[in-house]
Amino acid sequence: MNIIKATATVSLFTMLSRITGFLRDIAIAACVDKWLCDIFIISTKLGNMLRKVFAEGAFHASFVPRFSDILHRRGPQEAQRVASEAFSFLFSVVSLICVLVCVFYHYVLKLVAPSFQIGSFRYAIGMETGRICFWFIVAASLSALLSSILNAYNKFALSSSIQCIFNLLLMSAVLIGPLCFSNVAYIMSIAVLTAGLIQVLVLWFRVRQVAFSVKFTPRFFSSEVKDISRHMLPGMLSSGVWQINMLVDMRMASSLSVGTVTYIHFADRINQLPLSLIGVAVGTSLLVALSSSFNKNKLRLANAQFNTSVLLVTSLSIPALFIAFILAPELITIVFKRGCFNERDAMITAQVLMGLLTGLPAYVLSKVFSAAFFASKDTKTPVKVGILSVIVNIAVLYTLTPIFAHIGIALATSISSWVNVILLYCILHRRAVVKIYASTWRKILLQLTSITATSILVYALAMISRSRQFTGFQLTLMTLFSMFAGMLAFVFIGHRLGGFNARAFLRHIRK
Secondary structure (H helix, E strand, O other): OOOOHHHHHHHHHHHHHHHHHHHHHHHHHHHHOOOHHHHHHHHHHHHHHHHHHHHHHHHHHHHHHHHHHHHHHHOHHHHHHHHHHHHHHHHHHHHHHHHHHHHOOHHHHHHOOOOOOOOOOOHHHHHHHHHHHHHHHHHHHHHHHHHHHHHHHOOOOHHHHHHHHHHHHHHHHHHHHHHHHOHHHHHHHHHHHHHHHHHHHHHHHHHHOOOOOOOOOOOOOHHHHHHHHHHHHHHHHHHHHHHHHHHHHHHHOOOOOOOOHHHHHHHHHHHHHHHHHHHHHHHHHHHHHHHHOOOHOHHHOOOOHHHHHHHHHHHHHHOOOOOOOHHHHHHHHHOOOOEEEOHHHHHHHHHHHHHOOOOOHHHHHHHHHHHHHEEEOOOOHHHHHHHHHHHHHHHHHHHHHHHHOOHHHHHHHHHHHHHHHHHHHHHHHOOOOOOOHHHHHHHHHHHHHHHHHHHHHHHHHHHHHOOOOOOHHHHHHEEEEEHHHHHHHHHHHHHHOOOHHHHHHHHHHHO
16 A cells, blocks of 8 residues: 555545635634634534544544454455444444433533533523534544545545535535524534534445445444454543543633634644644554554564655645744634634734644654554553643643643643654654654754755745735735745755655655
């Protein structure tokens, strides 16, 4: 399996999802008041947290290596049985959790947003939208399982672009809903749930076309599902630890001024673009490739795949960090500053974005390092490292937030991410499961040298734009030119120094 080609496929279709996601967020920022936006973001994030614990995190990491092994060793018929049992298991467990959470949602909301006073309008809307949005986790979990099956068959396009359905439906609800209904938050919540159901149906039919039909079976707790569940527990703890991290961040943000939750969310949306295009894309394709290599005992191939992935994410995340950091005010202004989202909102969001960007290389490298652990069927180590990183985050959060407010939340996230990735690599290196070659380290240092000259160029272009006070189309054009010039300069200088081999990169994609 070609890691770079698979990554390019995931990145391309993830880009499509991110573009529609930006259009969705632009519509929300322009049309929805910040206090209502805070409520809706909190309502949707609660479900997303559990989705990452059960589906995208623990279950995906446990399911993919074992499903891939069953598919190659026992054939499609056994793979169909295990997939159907896993599907039924996820549906049953997650549905039960949803029922319990909705019954006790009053306590959940007070835990996450203590500033929502009982009896207030914000509290009433938060209860209503939260209970509707939370059911999205069922559809999202099943979608993640179906996407994992497609990934095992090296089909990455649909699973990477399926989020477009969610984005387009929610954007339609924001733009059209107020014309027909008075309660915009309620319509947005219904759109979230509807999008989840459509996603499951589309992925189910695609799995049926590519592989087999996934069916619901009442007898789902087989030995294979027990094995997947047993290996899920450490991953659930790991993902759960990071979701506790997000929960503490959100609780802290909701205790600050109105709109802080929105500022952090929109800044994170910009920060998530390179994270999704680079880290998640590489991590998704690397997990499948490494699982296959480890199962076939091809350790040299596994190391080559790992080093290719490390070099790929650094060659993309390092320039993304420096260029986006310099152009953060312009990026936020272009994307969000319109309608209800004013200049002050854009300035605060840009400050948060700059704080988050300082941890970008750590975010993406952690996806690569975690994939190495998961592919070798070690799901316990990331849990232990994650717990320590969360402790660091909470300590830094409560230290910096009283001083720097919203910026302190962003910096705490970045610092804890660097702690996490450094510890993960130290353990990988000590165990010699996979290692970063000396040649790879040398190329990373050359990339850092290349970005120095690139940053000077981008900063000079940004100063020209700010001194002439460009706005509207002129600002957009100048910012795009600055980004393009920066990336081009990095590729040229990096190629000349030997830190970035553009020809090899293009050759891998063609394959």
